[in-house]
Amino acid sequence: MDYKTLMEKAIEASKNAYNRYSNFAVGACVLTENDKIYKGCNFENASFGLSICAERNAVGSAIADGERKIKAIAIYSPNTDNCYPCGACRQVLHEFKSDNGIDVILKQGEELNIRTIDELLPEGFNL
Numbered sequence: 507m508d509y510k511t512l513m514e515k516a517i518e519a520s521k522n523a524y525n526r527y528s529n530f531a532v533g534a535c536v537l538t539e540n541d542k543i544y545k546g547c548n549f550e551n552a553s554f555g556l557s558i559c560a561e562r563n564a565v566g567s568a569i570a571d572g573e574r575k576i577k578a579i580a581i582y583s584p585n586t587d588n589c590y591p592c593g594a595c596r597q598v599l600h601e602f603k604s605d606n607g608i609d610v611i612l613k614q615g616e617e618l619n620i621r622t623i624d625e626l627l628p629e630g631f632n633l
């Protein structure tokens with residue numbers, strides 16, 4: 507799947523954000539090594555700290571379906587350009603890198619800003 511289509515899926519997912527406390531919507535779409543895609547949106551909670559980011563929601567769906575290697579993730583927010591993943595999500599993505607790493611696709615106006623997880627999280631934690 508091309509990155510433009512992956513971003514369109516992330517945009518679709520952002521429309522389902524459950525964001526009643528922050529009003530900040532995020533959608534993400536993961537592409538795995540088996541060319542499967544998984545969407546996620548953020549979902550918040552009255553106990554604010556329990557809120558889950560769109561990226562981790564998408565990664566969780568991929569994992570639950572048996573996928574283990576992620577090639578790319580598109581992330582979108584209607585609230586801001588270049589919706590970079592938070593630090594926690596960077597570490598979660600680091601765990602499931604494909605052998606070629608993970609391309610992180612952001613939307614910058616009408617353009618795609620393509621970064622890599624190794625660039626966004628150098629020296630991630632491993633056990």
Ligand code: THU
Nearest residue numbers: 528530532548557559560591592
């Ligand atoms: N959020 C994400 O979904 N992904 C990020 O990488 C940063 C933050 C969500 C969490 C919360 O629901 C809202 O954005 C505001 O922090």
